[in-house]
Structure formats: structure tokens, C-alpha cells
Amino acid sequence: MNLHSRLITRSHCCVLLLGSLFAGGAAADTSAEKEEWITLFNGRDLNGWTPKITGHALGDNFANTFRVEDGLLKVRYDQYESFGKKFGHLFYKDPFSYYRLVVEYRFVGEQAPHGPGVWALRNSGAMLHSPHPRTMGLNQDFPISIEVQFLGGLSDGKARSTMNLCTPGTDVVYEGSIYPEHCLNSASKTFDGDQWVRAEVLVLGSGQITHVVNGEEVLEYALPQFGGGAVADFDPADKPDGKLIEGGYISLQSESHPIEFRKVELLNLAGCMDRSASNYKRYHVKSVPESCVYAKGAKPEK
Template identity: 45%
Template sequence: MKLKIKICAIVVATLCMVSCGEKKSASTSTSVKNETLETIQPEWVSIFNGKDLAGWTIKINGYPLGENFGNTLRVEDSILKIRYDDYGPEFNDRFGTVYFNKELSDYRLKVEYRFVGETAPGAPTWGYRDSGIQFYGQPPSTQKLDQAFPVCLEYNFHGGNGTEDRPLGAACTNGMFIQYKGEKNSTTCIPAEVARTFHGDQWVTAEIDVKDGKITHYVNGEEILSYNDPTYNPENETAKMLMDGEDNKVKGGYVSLQSNSHPIDFRKIELLEY
């Protein structure tokens, strides 16, 4: 009888040890899994290598996709430079776009830029110190030969003239609508709520945050504008082509930088994908 009791006690003790070990292992596994989920965060990635335009595609109005007329976009001294010194006496509406070659949906984009020099001869008056980040844009391959600007949204850049206020950060639409303060926009551009003007050739950091249909503009880390729910304009022929049947919701697109007729430099272009 005593032997049976001893054997039962050993079995019970062994089962308890196994059970406790399994619980501890499961607890440790869950803890490690939770810790992994908490520590894995999106990271900033440089999408401009400072050497060339690898990963980017140029489109200049009136020229085939990929043709860099007049060496408009060039990389020198680790800076992406947009210049017009080979355009001659007339600009001739040769607006340009340089696309990042990846379709994006939810992300944050950050660029450091500065305006330099003089506006190209023959450029429109609004071209003075004007450029921008275009996003939610149509695929580069769908931009027509003589299509000056892609269907897209834009974070507009303005540079000051030294005396007057000329705020940057407006949200501009081409072939799209947005919701601002609960209403669909009725004008092409909505100015930033926080007005910031930057004069001279100083470097400026511009960011856009795009997540779950909400878009926020920042300058030098300060929030200046927020809006949401972009949709395609079905009355725009190119925009209608991008729609999914009758669904006009914009779900993603391409990021690009404008070549609008005033020289501009970009020294950092960074992307964080959610």
C-alpha cells in the first residue's frame, strides 16, 4: 500500500511540474510575441540615394516618359536639382514631374528643399518660387504626352519674395475632390490653416502624413493643414479612367515632385510606410 501511495505521489508531482512548465512556456511565448509586436515600428527610409535618379521616372510635358529634356533634373553634390538653363528664351509650358516608382497607400513622406536662383524665362507669373509634392498620383505610364500635370493631390510649395507673406502648404487638387471641414472642396486649392512664409534660399522641411484616408501637412514639424477622403472627379477623363467602376474613392497612388519653372533643390527625401 505504501509503495502505491509513493508511486501516485511521484506521478502527481511529475504532472504538476509538466503543467507548470507548459504554462510558463506559454506565458513566455506570449510575452515575447507581445514584446515583438510592440518593438516592430515603421522606419524612415531614404528614397533618394544622393547619386542619381535610380528608382525615379521623369515626365516633362511634350516629351516621352523618361526623357530628361534639357537635363532638367540632375544630381550634383548629393542634391537633386531642378534647373532650366538649357530651356532657351521660352519656357513653353514644359512643366515636369519626377515620380517615385512605387505605388503607395498609407505612409509619411518628408523632404528637405529650398528655392534658388531665378524663374525660367517665359514662365507664368505664378511659377515664381512655386513647386510641390504631388501624391495619390496616377501611374506614370498613364500620363499623356501633352498632359502638363498628373491627376493627383498636391502639397504646394511657395517661397517668399523677401517682403510679402506667401505661405506654403496649400492642398491643391487636379482631377480629384477632398473633404475639408466636412465639405467637398469647391476651389482648386485650400490654403494652410497655419500660414508660414519662408524667404530666401533657406532649407525647409515639408511632410505629408497619409493614413486611412486622412491627410495632414506639416512644415518644420508643425501641423498646418488636415483634410480627408479624396475621391476622383468622374467628369475628368483621366480621373474616370483611374476609377474602379463606379467607385470613385482614391485608395492609393504615386508620389512625385514638381518641376514648375523655378529652380529648386532637394537634399533629403524620406519615406515611412505604415
């Protein structure tokens, strides 16, 4: 199948789903329609999450970078003498492929001492489609991933969009061809100050990915795949360039500016699509037959 055909096939699913992207289950009266969101951040602790910080072993939460206080997941640098390119990522325990992800975040405070530069001011993100974090080298700076970049305005009157795309060790197709640059700006407005921002991502495996800010679609691209650069000290075996990426792990970034998260939730769009099963969901777009549960005496659809 050529590139154009793959895009048409993948985008058909995306168009159908986008029509109900923000329905939120308000009119869901049946079990097949009720959305079952997974709360990735429980508001109490980092249960289910594992940090990986450059220069430190997986699981070492250097200088208490990631912490939970006042019901918020916070990224802080008050115990750092110098940032020293200690880029960090907090990984969730389970991989996903087809899903909706909601992250509510805000930037606060000042950049860590000796941060990497102006580009990192009010800069963070959610990394998607990563290999397992145990594959990261000790000094690897970023996971191979699709980065949904969060940027805050600098209160200087200049436009600075959020929910952009960056591609450490990956490529995507944008407007029909491989996008040649490392980052691609979205069409979002600028968010200055410490206001909360609702970021949503619709991910359809190795097909379409759509970015939404406060209910407004701001960016769409397709066919995430291994490739590109902008990642160091990785194992080449984990970067088979040109291969499509169907799914992977999600992480939240520590990139030298304090940030807070009050919500991290996910709606899995891969699951049982057999109407005769008790856990059938109408919103699923990827069939996982082995996940189906049947009442006694019930038979799978043929």
C-alpha cells in the same frame, strides 16, 4: 456609410498616430518599434525615379531638368530656351497608400525664361496618390493627384504660405464638405530666401491627410477622391469622379522655378500587424497580412 461616419472612422486612426508623429524612433529599443524609413532619394543619382515632362515621352529628361549634383536633387532650366509650359514631374517607382513622407527643399535662383507667370515663382510641390505615370498623355500638364504645394516667399513683406493643397483632377473633404476651390492655403508662416524647409505629410489612404512644416501642423483634410478640374489632356478612364483614392504614386514637381531637395524619405505605415511575425511593427496602421514573415514553427495570430 455616410460622409460623417466615414470621417469619424478615418480620423480616429489619424488622432492616434499624430501623437507619435515626431517621435522619430528616438526611444525605439525593440524591433517592433524601430522605424524603418525608406530613402527615396539616395543622394547620388536618380535611381528609382522616372521623369514625365509635358510634350515629352515618359522617361525623357528633357534638357536635363532633373539632375543630381553635390548630393542634391536639383530642378534646373539652364538648358531651356523657353519654359513653354513644359511642366515636369519626377515619379518614384513604387506606389504607397499609408505613410509618412518627409521632403526637405529650398528654392534658389531665378524663374525659367518665359515662365507661366507670377503664380509660378518659387512654386513647386509633391504630387501624391497619382495613377501610374504611364497613364499620362503626351501633352498632359499635371498628373491627377493630391498636390502638396511648396511656395517660397517673394521677399515683399506679404504672407505666402507653403504646404498648401491643390487638386488637379481631384477633390477632398475639408471641414465636413467637399472643398470647392482648386487650392487651399495652409496656416504656415512665410519662408523667404533660400532657407531649407522640412515638409512632412501624414497620409492615411483614402482617409485623413495632414501637412506639417518644420514640426508644426498647418493643414488637414480627408477623403481624397477623383473629381474637379485643373488638369488637361488626360484619359477620362483614369478619372472616375467620386471614387475615393486609396493610394498611388509620388512625384516631385518642375514648375519653372529652380528648387533643390536634400532629403526625400518615407515611412511605410502599411505592413505586418501580426505580433507573432518577425517583421511586426507597432506603428503600422494598415494591415498587409501577406507581408508577414514568420520564424520556423511560429504560427499567425488568430
